Amino acid sequence: MNAVTPDQRDRLIGLFEAASADPGTRAVVLTATGRGFCAGADLRGGPPPGDRVPGDVARVIRHGAQRLIAAVLDCEKPVIAAVNGTAAGLGAHLAYACDLVIAAESARFIEVFARRGLVPDGGGAYLLARLVGPQRAKELMFFGDALSAADAHRLGLVNRVVPDGELEKTVRAWAERLAAGPTRSLALTKQLVNASLDSDRATAFSAEATAQEINMTTADAGEGVTAFVERRGAEFKGR
Structure with a gap:
Protein backbone atom coordinates (compact mmCIF):
# COMPACT_ATOMS: atom_id res chain seq x y z
CA MET A 1 0.00 0.00 0.00
CA ALA A 180 2.11 24.39 -21.84
CA GLY A 181 1.39 27.29 -19.52
CA PRO A 182 3.47 30.22 -18.23
CA THR A 183 5.51 28.26 -15.68
CA ARG A 184 6.97 31.17 -13.73
CA SER A 185 3.57 32.87 -13.55
CA LEU A 186 2.05 29.67 -12.18
CA ALA A 187 4.85 29.39 -9.60
CA LEU A 188 4.23 32.93 -8.37
CA THR A 189 0.48 32.35 -8.33
CA LYS A 190 0.99 29.21 -6.24
CA GLN A 191 3.14 31.13 -3.78
CA LEU A 192 0.55 33.91 -3.49
CA VAL A 193 -2.34 31.53 -2.82
CA ASN A 194 -0.41 29.44 -0.30
CA ALA A 195 0.90 32.48 1.56
CA SER A 196 -2.47 34.25 1.57
CA LEU A 197 -3.85 31.76 4.09
CA ASP A 198 -1.36 32.99 6.67
CA SER A 199 -1.25 36.69 5.73
CA ASP A 200 -3.16 39.84 6.56
CA ARG A 201 -4.51 41.93 3.72
CA ALA A 202 -1.62 44.41 3.65
CA THR A 203 0.95 41.62 3.47
CA ALA A 204 -1.03 39.76 0.80
CA PHE A 205 -1.42 42.90 -1.33
CA SER A 206 2.28 43.70 -1.01
CA ALA A 207 3.20 40.15 -2.04
CA GLU A 208 0.86 40.40 -5.01
CA ALA A 209 2.45 43.63 -6.22
CA THR A 210 5.93 42.16 -5.84
CA ALA A 211 4.91 39.03 -7.73
CA GLN A 212 3.55 41.15 -10.56
CA GLU A 213 6.81 43.11 -10.70
CA ILE A 214 8.86 39.90 -10.90
CA ASN A 215 6.54 38.22 -13.39
CA MET A 216 6.62 41.13 -15.83
CA THR A 217 10.33 40.45 -16.36
CA THR A 218 9.61 36.96 -17.76
CA ALA A 219 9.56 36.10 -21.44
CA ASP A 220 6.17 34.43 -21.05
CA ALA A 221 4.58 37.63 -19.74
CA GLY A 222 5.87 39.49 -22.79
CA GLU A 223 4.60 36.72 -25.04
CA GLY A 224 1.19 36.76 -23.38
CA VAL A 225 0.73 40.50 -23.84
CA THR A 226 2.02 40.40 -27.42
CA ALA A 227 -0.27 37.50 -28.29
CA PHE A 228 -3.24 39.40 -26.88
CA VAL A 229 -2.43 42.50 -28.95
CA GLU A 230 -1.90 40.39 -32.05
CA ARG A 231 -5.07 38.38 -31.39
CA ARG A 232 -3.39 34.97 -31.46
CA GLY A 233 -2.79 32.15 -29.06
CA ALA A 234 0.20 32.55 -26.76
CA GLU A 235 3.09 30.09 -26.98
CA PHE A 236 4.68 29.94 -23.55
CA LYS A 237 8.18 28.58 -23.01
CA GLY A 238 8.21 28.46 -19.23
CA ARG A 239 10.73 31.27 -18.92
Whole structure:
Protein backbone atom coordinates (compact mmCIF):
# COMPACT_ATOMS: atom_id res chain seq x y z
CA MET A 1 0.00 0.00 0.00
CA ASN A 2 3.02 2.26 -0.54
CA ALA A 3 3.78 3.15 3.07
CA VAL A 4 6.63 5.67 2.87
CA THR A 5 10.02 4.56 4.18
CA PRO A 6 12.69 7.11 5.14
CA ASP A 7 14.63 6.33 1.95
CA GLN A 8 11.55 6.80 -0.22
CA ARG A 9 10.68 10.02 1.59
CA ASP A 10 14.14 11.44 0.97
CA ARG A 11 13.99 10.40 -2.67
CA LEU A 12 10.64 12.14 -3.11
CA ILE A 13 11.99 15.31 -1.49
CA GLY A 14 14.96 15.22 -3.86
CA LEU A 15 12.71 14.75 -6.87
CA PHE A 16 10.49 17.69 -5.91
CA GLU A 17 13.52 19.91 -5.33
CA ALA A 18 15.02 18.86 -8.67
CA ALA A 19 11.75 19.51 -10.49
CA SER A 20 11.51 22.91 -8.86
CA ALA A 21 14.98 23.90 -10.09
CA ASP A 22 14.78 22.38 -13.58
CA PRO A 23 13.50 24.84 -16.24
CA GLY A 24 12.67 21.88 -18.46
CA THR A 25 10.17 20.52 -15.95
CA ARG A 26 6.86 22.32 -16.40
CA ALA A 27 4.47 20.21 -14.30
CA VAL A 28 4.68 17.36 -11.79
CA VAL A 29 2.36 14.39 -11.26
CA LEU A 30 2.45 12.44 -8.01
CA THR A 31 0.83 9.01 -8.23
CA ALA A 32 1.44 5.41 -7.21
CA THR A 33 1.39 1.87 -8.48
CA GLY A 34 -0.71 -0.95 -7.08
CA ARG A 35 -4.03 -0.68 -5.30
CA GLY A 36 -3.12 2.08 -2.86
CA PHE A 37 -1.91 5.65 -3.21
CA CYS A 38 -0.07 5.79 0.13
CA ALA A 39 -0.82 4.14 3.47
CA GLY A 40 1.17 6.78 5.35
CA ALA A 41 4.56 6.52 6.97
CA ASP A 42 6.13 3.09 7.38
CA LEU A 43 6.11 2.66 11.17
CA ARG A 44 8.17 -0.52 11.17
CA GLY A 45 11.77 -0.46 12.28
CA GLY A 46 11.65 2.53 14.62
CA PRO A 47 12.87 2.34 18.22
CA PRO A 48 10.31 1.20 20.84
CA PRO A 49 8.80 4.07 22.89
CA GLY A 50 10.88 3.21 25.96
CA ASP A 51 14.14 3.65 24.02
CA ARG A 52 13.38 7.16 22.81
CA VAL A 53 14.94 10.27 24.30
CA PRO A 54 12.64 13.31 24.73
CA GLY A 55 12.90 15.36 21.55
CA ASP A 56 13.54 12.38 19.26
CA VAL A 57 9.99 12.23 17.91
CA ALA A 58 9.75 15.97 17.25
CA ARG A 59 13.08 15.83 15.41
CA VAL A 60 11.95 12.91 13.27
CA ILE A 61 8.70 14.68 12.39
CA ARG A 62 10.44 17.95 11.51
CA HIS A 63 13.04 16.29 9.30
CA GLY A 64 10.68 13.63 7.95
CA ALA A 65 6.97 14.06 7.25
CA GLN A 66 6.98 17.84 7.57
CA ARG A 67 9.93 18.20 5.21
CA LEU A 68 8.15 16.04 2.62
CA ILE A 69 4.94 18.08 2.77
CA ALA A 70 6.96 21.31 2.58
CA ALA A 71 8.73 20.02 -0.54
CA VAL A 72 5.35 19.69 -2.26
CA LEU A 73 4.04 23.05 -1.06
CA ASP A 74 7.29 24.82 -1.98
CA CYS A 75 7.77 23.17 -5.38
CA GLU A 76 7.85 25.93 -7.98
CA LYS A 77 5.95 23.81 -10.49
CA PRO A 78 2.25 22.89 -10.36
CA VAL A 79 1.81 19.50 -8.72
CA ILE A 80 -1.12 17.18 -9.47
CA ALA A 81 -1.98 14.30 -7.16
CA ALA A 82 -3.41 11.34 -9.07
CA VAL A 83 -4.96 9.37 -6.22
CA ASN A 84 -5.39 5.83 -7.50
CA GLY A 85 -6.45 4.18 -4.23
CA THR A 86 -6.43 4.58 -0.47
CA ALA A 87 -4.61 7.64 0.87
CA ALA A 88 -4.25 7.29 4.64
CA GLY A 89 -2.49 9.41 7.24
CA LEU A 90 0.59 11.01 5.73
CA GLY A 91 -0.61 9.67 2.36
CA ALA A 92 -3.78 11.77 2.58
CA HIS A 93 -1.79 14.83 3.64
CA LEU A 94 0.58 14.29 0.73
CA ALA A 95 -2.39 14.49 -1.64
CA TYR A 96 -3.87 17.54 0.12
CA ALA A 97 -0.54 19.39 -0.19
CA CYS A 98 -0.66 19.11 -3.99
CA ASP A 99 -2.04 21.99 -6.04
CA LEU A 100 -4.67 19.89 -7.78
CA VAL A 101 -6.13 16.51 -6.77
CA ILE A 102 -7.76 14.07 -9.16
CA ALA A 103 -9.09 10.91 -7.55
CA ALA A 104 -10.24 7.60 -8.94
CA GLU A 105 -13.74 6.59 -7.85
CA SER A 106 -12.27 3.79 -5.74
CA ALA A 107 -9.97 6.14 -3.80
CA ARG A 108 -10.48 6.73 -0.10
CA PHE A 109 -9.01 9.27 2.28
CA ILE A 110 -8.50 8.30 5.92
CA GLU A 111 -7.22 10.22 8.94
CA VAL A 112 -5.94 7.12 10.71
CA PHE A 113 -4.09 8.78 13.58
CA ALA A 114 -6.84 8.65 16.23
CA ARG A 115 -7.31 4.95 15.49
CA ARG A 116 -3.72 4.40 16.63
CA GLY A 117 -3.74 6.84 19.52
CA LEU A 118 -1.55 9.28 17.61
CA VAL A 119 -1.58 12.99 16.84
CA PRO A 120 -1.82 13.91 13.12
CA ASP A 121 1.52 14.73 11.53
CA GLY A 122 2.73 15.74 8.10
CA GLY A 123 1.00 19.11 8.37
CA GLY A 124 -2.44 17.48 8.58
CA ALA A 125 -4.08 19.92 10.99
CA TYR A 126 -2.58 22.84 9.07
CA LEU A 127 -3.78 21.57 5.68
CA LEU A 128 -7.22 20.24 6.61
CA ALA A 129 -8.29 23.27 8.63
CA ARG A 130 -7.50 25.49 5.67
CA LEU A 131 -9.18 23.23 3.13
CA VAL A 132 -12.42 22.36 4.93
CA GLY A 133 -12.53 24.55 8.06
CA PRO A 134 -11.82 23.65 11.68
CA GLN A 135 -15.09 21.82 12.48
CA ARG A 136 -14.86 19.49 9.49
CA ALA A 137 -11.15 18.97 10.10
CA LYS A 138 -11.84 17.93 13.69
CA GLU A 139 -14.61 15.56 12.62
CA LEU A 140 -12.32 13.83 10.14
CA MET A 141 -9.42 13.63 12.59
CA PHE A 142 -11.39 12.72 15.73
CA PHE A 143 -13.29 9.80 14.19
CA GLY A 144 -10.85 8.61 11.53
CA ASP A 145 -13.67 7.43 9.27
CA ALA A 146 -12.85 6.60 5.66
CA LEU A 147 -13.89 9.34 3.25
CA SER A 148 -14.96 8.26 -0.22
CA ALA A 149 -13.65 10.08 -3.27
CA ALA A 150 -17.12 11.50 -3.87
CA ASP A 151 -17.36 12.84 -0.31
CA ALA A 152 -13.84 14.25 -0.54
CA HIS A 153 -14.91 16.07 -3.70
CA ARG A 154 -18.03 17.39 -1.97
CA LEU A 155 -15.89 18.79 0.87
CA GLY A 156 -13.47 20.46 -1.53
CA LEU A 157 -10.52 18.15 -0.87
CA VAL A 158 -10.54 16.83 -4.43
CA ASN A 159 -10.86 18.75 -7.68
CA ARG A 160 -12.30 15.93 -9.76
CA VAL A 161 -13.37 12.30 -9.40
CA VAL A 162 -13.15 10.03 -12.42
CA PRO A 163 -13.68 6.32 -13.12
CA ASP A 164 -10.62 4.28 -12.24
CA GLY A 165 -9.88 3.52 -15.88
CA GLU A 166 -9.87 7.21 -16.80
CA LEU A 167 -7.52 8.48 -14.07
CA GLU A 168 -4.30 8.37 -16.10
CA LYS A 169 -5.88 9.96 -19.18
CA THR A 170 -7.49 12.77 -17.19
CA VAL A 171 -4.34 13.52 -15.22
CA ARG A 172 -2.21 13.52 -18.36
CA ALA A 173 -4.55 16.02 -20.02
CA TRP A 174 -4.33 18.38 -17.05
CA ALA A 175 -0.55 17.97 -16.80
CA GLU A 176 -0.11 18.75 -20.48
CA ARG A 177 -2.20 21.90 -20.15
CA LEU A 178 -0.13 23.02 -17.18
CA ALA A 179 3.13 22.15 -18.95
CA ALA A 180 2.11 24.39 -21.84
CA GLY A 181 1.39 27.29 -19.52
CA PRO A 182 3.47 30.22 -18.23
CA THR A 183 5.51 28.26 -15.68
CA ARG A 184 6.97 31.17 -13.73
CA SER A 185 3.57 32.87 -13.55
CA LEU A 186 2.05 29.67 -12.18
CA ALA A 187 4.85 29.39 -9.60
CA LEU A 188 4.23 32.93 -8.37
CA THR A 189 0.48 32.35 -8.33
CA LYS A 190 0.99 29.21 -6.24
CA GLN A 191 3.14 31.13 -3.78
CA LEU A 192 0.55 33.91 -3.49
CA VAL A 193 -2.34 31.53 -2.82
CA ASN A 194 -0.41 29.44 -0.30
CA ALA A 195 0.90 32.48 1.56
CA SER A 196 -2.47 34.25 1.57
CA LEU A 197 -3.85 31.76 4.09
CA ASP A 198 -1.36 32.99 6.67
CA SER A 199 -1.25 36.69 5.73
CA ASP A 200 -3.16 39.84 6.56
CA ARG A 201 -4.51 41.93 3.72
CA ALA A 202 -1.62 44.41 3.65
CA THR A 203 0.95 41.62 3.47
CA ALA A 204 -1.03 39.76 0.80
CA PHE A 205 -1.42 42.90 -1.33
CA SER A 206 2.28 43.70 -1.01
CA ALA A 207 3.20 40.15 -2.04
CA GLU A 208 0.86 40.40 -5.01
CA ALA A 209 2.45 43.63 -6.22
CA THR A 210 5.93 42.16 -5.84
CA ALA A 211 4.91 39.03 -7.73
CA GLN A 212 3.55 41.15 -10.56
CA GLU A 213 6.81 43.11 -10.70
CA ILE A 214 8.86 39.90 -10.90
CA ASN A 215 6.54 38.22 -13.39
CA MET A 216 6.62 41.13 -15.83
CA THR A 217 10.33 40.45 -16.36
CA THR A 218 9.61 36.96 -17.76
CA ALA A 219 9.56 36.10 -21.44
CA ASP A 220 6.17 34.43 -21.05
CA ALA A 221 4.58 37.63 -19.74
CA GLY A 222 5.87 39.49 -22.79
CA GLU A 223 4.60 36.72 -25.04
CA GLY A 224 1.19 36.76 -23.38
CA VAL A 225 0.73 40.50 -23.84
CA THR A 226 2.02 40.40 -27.42
CA ALA A 227 -0.27 37.50 -28.29
CA PHE A 228 -3.24 39.40 -26.88
CA VAL A 229 -2.43 42.50 -28.95
CA GLU A 230 -1.90 40.39 -32.05
CA ARG A 231 -5.07 38.38 -31.39
CA ARG A 232 -3.39 34.97 -31.46
CA GLY A 233 -2.79 32.15 -29.06
CA ALA A 234 0.20 32.55 -26.76
CA GLU A 235 3.09 30.09 -26.98
CA PHE A 236 4.68 29.94 -23.55
CA LYS A 237 8.18 28.58 -23.01
CA GLY A 238 8.21 28.46 -19.23
CA ARG A 239 10.73 31.27 -18.92
